[in-house]
Amino acid sequence: MTTTTTTEPSAGHNAAKHGFQAEVRELLRLMIHSLYSHREIFLRELISNASDANDKLRFVALAEPGLLAGDADLRIWVDYDKSAGTLTVRDNGIGMTRDEAIAHLGTIARSGTADFFKRLTGDQQKDSALIGQFGVGFYSAFIVADEVEVFSRKAGEPPTAGVRWASRADGEFTVEDVAREERGTAVVLHLKEEAKEFADPWRLRSLVTRYSDHIGFPVLMKKEGEASLDWEPVNQAKALWTRPRTEVGDEEYKEFYQHVAHDFAEPLAWSHNRVEGKREYTSLLYVPSRAPFDLWQRDAARGLKLYVRRVFIMDDAEQFLPLYLRFVRGVVDSSDLPLNVSRELLQRDSEVEAMRSALTRRVLDMLAKLAKDDADKYATFWKEFGSVVKEGIAEDAANRDRILPLLRFASTHDESNEPKTALADYVARMKDGQSKIYYVIAETVDAARGSPYIERLRERGVEVLLMADRVDEWVMGQVREFEGKSFKDAARGDLELGALAGVEEAEKDKALKESKGLLKRVKDALGDRVSEVRISTRLTDSPACLVLAEHDLGAQMRRILAASGQAPPQGKPVLELNVGHALVQRLDATAAGPDFDELALLLHDQARLAESGSVANPGDFVRRLNRLLAQLMR
Numbered sequence: 001m002t003t004t005t006t007t008e009p010s011a012g013h014n015a016a017k018h019g020f021q022a023e024v025r026e027l028l029r030l031m032i033h034s035l036y037s038h039r040e041i042f043l044r045e046l047i048s049n050a051s052d053a054n055d056k057l058r059f060v061a062l063a064e065p066g067l068l069a070g071d072a073d074l075r076i077w078v079d080y081d082k083s084a085g086t087l088t089v090r091d092n093g094i095g096m097t098r099d100e101a102i103a104h105l106g107t108i109a110r111s112g113t114a115d116f117f118k119r120l121t122g123d124q125q126k127d128s129a130l131i132g133q134f135g136v137g138f139y140s141a142f143i144v145a146d147e148v149e150v151f152s153r154k155a156g157e158p159p160t161a162g163v164r165w166a167s168r169a170d171g172e173f174t175v176e177d178v179a180r181e182e183r184g185t186a187v188v189l190h191l192k193e194e195a196k197e198f199a200d201p202w203r204l205r206s207l208v209t210r211y212s213d214h215i216g217f218p219v220l221m222k223k224e225g226e227a228s229l230d231w232e233p234v235n236q237a238k239a240l241w242t243r244p245r246t247e248v249g250d251e252e253y254k255e256f257y258q259h260v261a262h263d264f265a266e267p268l269a270w271s272h273n274r275v276e277g278k279r280e281y282t283s284l285l286y287v288p289s290r291a292p293f294d295l296w297q298r299d300a301a302r303g304l305k306l307y308v309r310r311v312f313i314m315d316d317a318e319q320f321l322p323l324y325l326r327f328v329r330g331v332v333d334s335s336d337l338p339l340n341v342s343r344e345l346l347q348r349d350s351e352v353e354a355m356r357s358a359l360t361r362r363v364l365d366m367l368a369k370l371a372k373d374d375a376d377k378y379a380t381f382w383k384e385f386g387s388v389v390k391e392g393i394a395e396d397a398a399n400r401d402r403i404l405p406l407l408r409f410a411s412t413h414d415e416s417n418e419p420k421t422a423l424a425d426y427v428a429r430m431k432d433g434q435s436k437i438y439y440v441i442a443e444t445v446d447a448a449r450g451s452p453y454i455e456r457l458r459e460r461g462v463e464v465l466l467m468a469d470r471v472d473e474w475v476m477g478q479v480r481e482f483e484g485k486s487f488k489d490a491a492r493g494d495l496e497l498g499a500l501a502g503v504e505e506a507e508k509d510k511a512l513k514e515s516k517g518l519l520k521r522v523k524d525a526l527g528d529r530v531s532e533v534r535i536s537t538r539l540t541d542s543p544a545c546l547v548l549a550e551h552d553l554g555a556q557m558r559r560i561l562a563a564s565g566q567a568p569p570q571g572k573p574v575l576e577l578n579v580g581h582a583l584v585q586r587l588d589a590t591a592a593g594p595d596f597d598e599l600a601l602l603l604h605d606q607a608r609l610a611e612s613g614s615v616a617n618p619g620d621f622v623r624r625l626n627r628l629l630a631q632l633m634r
């Protein structure tokens with residue numbers, strides 16, 4: 001038995017040494033140490049790459065059938081040599097030129113790579129989770145091999161144009177020109193002493209079967225028995241999504257997910273559908289259980305793997321789902337699109353547009369079902385992807401009614417800050433006479449919970465949704481109502497407590513008569529800082545708060561705009577005073593003069609602090625506060 005069943009390269013020439021890109025060196029170092037407990041995944045990665053290579057060749061051969069000449073059956077071979085301690089994965093796919101081997105097997109081309117490496121902490125456990133999200137690919141071979149050789153010849157090139165790439169993961173690799181009869185690539189692993197189990201027929205066969213069942217090409221292994229030279233397929237060689245749903249087991253769906261998503265973790269849910277009739281296509285969509293590292297990166301790859309009549313066309317076809325569902329992974333296989341479809345064409349095609357709305361519905365249905373069937377899994381989902389889904393409220397008005405029930409919020413109803421409350425839960429718990437869905441937005445959920453704006457609501461036992469997500473103010477600005485109940489920001493305008501406010505209204509009238517003078521004096525002291533000073537119905541414990549007009553920008557939007565360099569227009573808020581509060585009563589009793597002004601300014605700054613987390617002039621604020629404290633201590 002020979003090492004490489006396929007190639008014994010004639011002596012190479014033009015040999016050259018190259019250094020790995022710094023990121024690759026880092027990846028290798030990390031992977032070898034932290035992925036040891038998942039080391040069999042190298043096989044999935046190599047079979048995946050072989051399958052991708054065959055896919056790519058089949059695609060380019062559509063335009064140039066000559067590329068398949070003499071070797072038209074695309075396949076994958078896995079073989080081992082126990083005595084030599086080697087394992088070989090070979091394909092007869094697209095292959096690599098020398099330059100491609102240097103570029104593809106020496107660098108990482110993905111966008112955001114540098115960012116990713118900055119996020120590594122040096123803590124092995126954390127980093128190994130991260131590395132799984134990044135996708136380890138070809139380099140995972142070094143988890144089990146101390147030396148890896150790659151022999152390749154690009155489709156369409158003559159047998160003299162082969163390349164041998166080799167490395168011992170020591171920071172360098174060598175390439176040399178070799179003669180190579182076979183088209184495609186053979187990856188030869190020289191197994192580490194402690195990884196020799198992978199050259200064991202039984203172990204290898206069971207792994208190969210597991211990792212290749214969903215692959216659309218035959219994966220061949222030698223028949224069992226000493227010195228057997230007969231190859232036999234170990235998989236069904238039917239792309240998983242082309243099989244009827246009833247014939248595919250959960251384990252197979254999970255394996256396939258790991259293949260398409262390059263994710264170690266299991267998916268939370270999937271949906272496999274064949275659409276027939278005027279328009280025909282199959283889709284297999286997955287919801288991952290954790291966010292990829294580049295979820296928030298604008299140029300990150302996203303989208304589905306596109307096939308047309310089983311032929312792989314492209315990765316990351318982002319035209320089939322809206323941006324707010326960018327976390328969904330999977331495959332779409334169309335029977336109607338032309339094989340030569342391009343990204344540009346996808347963008348303009350009405351067929352694609354129709355598929356996109358149908359697939360969007362599918363995903364939203366799948367999420368609704370997950371929420372209904374498995375609250376724990378849904379909580380995981382929401383934690384990872386909730387703020388992305390929220391974008392859909394603004395981005396996809398047509399589906400707003402489908403997205404709203406998917407939202408989850410922290411609430412004054414729960415002790416915990418976990419987002420557990422669905423809008424339907426809130427509505428079901430509304431008090432008699434309550435007509436609004438109240439919410440408050442702050443920097444953190446804790447800050448929202450402690451917000452002065454909701455003191456009265458809490459006292460009345462009215463539930464308030466607590467929001468602290470970057471996008472919340474923007475999202476809530478887009479929605480009007482849910483199940484006929486309108487939303488109400490507790491920090492804006494009138495609280496509109498309606499029937500629930502009876503007593504306060506009467507109290508307020510009475511207080512108003514008595515406090516007319518005070519309100520005017522405070523307004524005079526604050527001047528332009530506020531548009532009006534009035535009596536509050538929303539406070540019970542705090543002396544004052546600043547209330548925005550219904551359409552003013554809140555603190556969160558102001559910060560987002562400021563960060564993007566657009567100086568935010570500052571609406572003038574209303575200062576509300578709690579006339580039941582000792583400080584306010586003290587103010588009322590203070591004669592006009594510097595003391596009165598100081599105290600009024602202090603109340604105003606406090607209220608500003610509670611509203612936006614900062615004051616216009618922290619120095620002044622602190623000096624005022626200290627002066628007052630010093631007086632108290634005299």
Ligand code: ADP
Nearest residue numbers: 049050053091095096104105136137138139185
């Ligand atoms: P990915 O598959 O996600 O692109 P990998 O690290 O697995 O990342 O592979 C890196 C690149 O090396 C691939 O994109 C491809 O260009 C090249 N490559 C790897 N294996 C093969 C193969 N069997 N045939 C052709 N090219 C390959």
Ligand code: MG
Nearest residue numbers: 048049137138
């Ligand atoms: Mg790969």
